Amino acid sequence: MARKSGSHSEITGPRIRSVAQSLIARHGFAAVSMRQIAAEVGVRAGTIYLYVADKQALLYELMETHLDTLLAAWEAVPVPEDPTEALHAFTSFHLRFHFERPEEVFIAYMELRNLTPENFAKIEARRRAYEAALEAILARGAASSAFDLPDPRVTTMAIIAMLTGVGTWYRDGGRLSRGEVEAIYWRLVRRMVQGA
Amino acid sequence: MARKSGSHSEITGPRIRSVAQSLIARHGFAAVSMRQIAAEVGVRAGTIYLYVADKQALLYELMETHLDTLLAAWEAVPVPEDPTEALHAFTSFHLRFHFERPEEVFIAYMELRNLTPENFAKIEARRRAYEAALEAILARGAASSAFDLPDPRVTTMAIIAMLTGVGTWYRDGGRLSRGEVEAIYWRLVRRMVQGA
DNA sequence: ATGTTATCTGAACGATCGTTCACATCAAGC
DNA sequence: GCTTGATGTGAACGATCGTTCAGATAACAT
CATH class of the missing domain: 1.10.10.60 (Homeodomain-like)
Structure with a gap:
C-alpha cells in the first residue's frame, strides 16, 4: 500500500x-x-x-492558466482594420471562448476574493489587459466616427458584463444554439455602439 | 459572565x-x-x-430579505405606459437599487450555490419574478413596435447582466457620479432595443 | 425587594480542515 | 536482478469548524 x-x-x-x-x-x-x-x-x-505547493497555489494556477489561455487565444485572432468588424471579432471570440469553458470562467469571476493579495494583483492585471483589448477597439471606432460611444470605459465594462453573463443562463441543448445566441448578442452589441 | x-x-x-x-x-x-x-x-x-436556526438559515434569510426588498421596491415604482419610459424607469430603478446595496447584490449572485436545494429554489423563483418584470416591459414594447428586439428573453438577461455588472467596477468618489453612470447605461440600454 | 424572564457565556461535542513526513511500493535503467 | 528514483500511503499534527446546553447574570414586572 x-x-x-x-x-x-x-x-x-x-x-x-x-x-x-x-x-x-x-x-x-x-x-x-x-x-x-x-x-x-x-x-x-x-x-x-x-x-x-498548497491549496492557494492550486486556485491561483487554475485562474492563471485560464487567463493566460484567454489572452493567448485573443492574440491569435486576426483583428480586422474596420472597427465594426473588429468588434464583431471580439464578440464572437469572447462568446465562443466562454461557451467552451464555463467552469474556468465561473471560477475566474467568483473566486477572486479567495486569492492572496499578491495573487489577486497578478490575476487582476491579466483581466485588465483583456478589457484593454476591447477598449482599444472601441476607442479606435470612436476616433474614426464608426462608433458613437457615451463613454469608452463604461461601454467596455458593459459589453463584457453582458457577454460574460451568458454563462448564467445558456445551456447546450436549450432553446437556442450557440450560433443563434452569438447572432443575438452581436446585434445587441452593434447597436450599443453604432454611430448616428 | x-x-x-x-x-x-x-x-x-x-x-x-x-x-x-x-x-x-x-x-x-x-x-x-x-x-x-x-x-x-x-x-x-x-x-x-x-x-x-443555523448558518444556512442565516445565508438564506439575507438573500430572501434582499430579494423581497427588491421586488417590493419595484412594485412601488409607477411604471409609465410608454414602453421606452417604462424601460427607463426600470433601468434607473435597478441601478439605484444596486448602487445602494453592493453587499446584498454581491451575496445574492455569489452565494447561490451555498444554498440548500430547497432554499435555492425559493431564491431562484424570486429572481425569475424580477427578470419577468423587465421581460414584460420588453415584450410590451416589441408588441407595440416601440422596440425592435432580436429575442426578448436573451435581451432581458443581457440588460440585467449589463446593469448588475456595474457593481464590479463602480465606486463612489470615482471618475463618474451615480447620475452620470445612470445616463450612460440608459443610453446603452435604449439603443439595444430601439426600433428602426 | 423579590421573582421571573430574556440574554449571554463558557465549555464541550465530534467532525473536518490543510499540511507534513517516515515509510512502502512500483517503474525504469543498468 | 539489483539499484535508484518516482509515486503514493497512512497516520498524525494542531487548528478550526458548526452546534448544543447547563448555568450565570442583567433587565423588568410586581
Whole structure:
C-alpha cells in the first residue's frame, strides 16, 4: 500500500487540476477540501502536495492558466482594420471562448476574493489587459466616427458584463444554439455602439 | 459572565445579520465562521443561535430579505405606459437599487450555490419574478413596435447582466457620479432595443 | 425587594480542515 | 536482478469548524 500500479505523474498532475476545477466550480473554493479532490482523483490527500505547493497555489494556477489561455487565444485572432468588424471579432471570440469553458470562467469571476493579495494583483492585471483589448477597439471606432460611444470605459465594462453573463443562463441543448445566441448578442452589441 | 449590560435582542439580532452580511460579502459564506461573526458583533458564537436556526438559515434569510426588498421596491415604482419610459424607469430603478446595496447584490449572485436545494429554489423563483418584470416591459414594447428586439428573453438577461455588472467596477468618489453612470447605461440600454 | 424572564457565556461535542513526513511500493535503467 | 528514483500511503499534527446546553447574570414586572 504505497505507490499504485500504473501511477504516473503525467496523469495524476493534470487530473488533480481537472478535478479541482470541476469541484471548485460546483461548490466554491472554500467549500472544497483537499480530501474531496483527492478522493475524486482516486488518491490520498497527501499526494496532492507532490503536485501543488498548497491549496492557494492550486486556485491561483487554475485562474492563471485560464487567463493566460484567454489572452493567448485573443492574440491569435486576426483583428480586422474596420472597427465594426473588429468588434464583431471580439464578440464572437469572447462568446465562443466562454461557451467552451464555463467552469474556468465561473471560477475566474467568483473566486477572486479567495486569492492572496499578491495573487489577486497578478490575476487582476491579466483581466485588465483583456478589457484593454476591447477598449482599444472601441476607442479606435470612436476616433474614426464608426462608433458613437457615451463613454469608452463604461461601454467596455458593459459589453463584457453582458457577454460574460451568458454563462448564467445558456445551456447546450436549450432553446437556442450557440450560433443563434452569438447572432443575438452581436446585434445587441452593434447597436450599443453604432454611430448616428 | 453571562448576560451583558445593555444587551437587547432588538439590537443584537439585526447586528448579527448586518455583520454577517459584511463579512460574507467580503470573504464568502464558506470562508466566514460563526465565531468571526460573533466576534465582530461583540458576542460569543453560541449567542447567534438565539437569533438564527443555523448558518444556512442565516445565508438564506439575507438573500430572501434582499430579494423581497427588491421586488417590493419595484412594485412601488409607477411604471409609465410608454414602453421606452417604462424601460427607463426600470433601468434607473435597478441601478439605484444596486448602487445602494453592493453587499446584498454581491451575496445574492455569489452565494447561490451555498444554498440548500430547497432554499435555492425559493431564491431562484424570486429572481425569475424580477427578470419577468423587465421581460414584460420588453415584450410590451416589441408588441407595440416601440422596440425592435432580436429575442426578448436573451435581451432581458443581457440588460440585467449589463446593469448588475456595474457593481464590479463602480465606486463612489470615482471618475463618474451615480447620475452620470445612470445616463450612460440608459443610453446603452435604449439603443439595444430601439426600433428602426 | 423579590421573582421571573430574556440574554449571554463558557465549555464541550465530534467532525473536518490543510499540511507534513517516515515509510512502502512500483517503474525504469543498468 | 539489483539499484535508484518516482509515486503514493497512512497516520498524525494542531487548528478550526458548526452546534448544543447547563448555568450565570442583567433587565423588568410586581
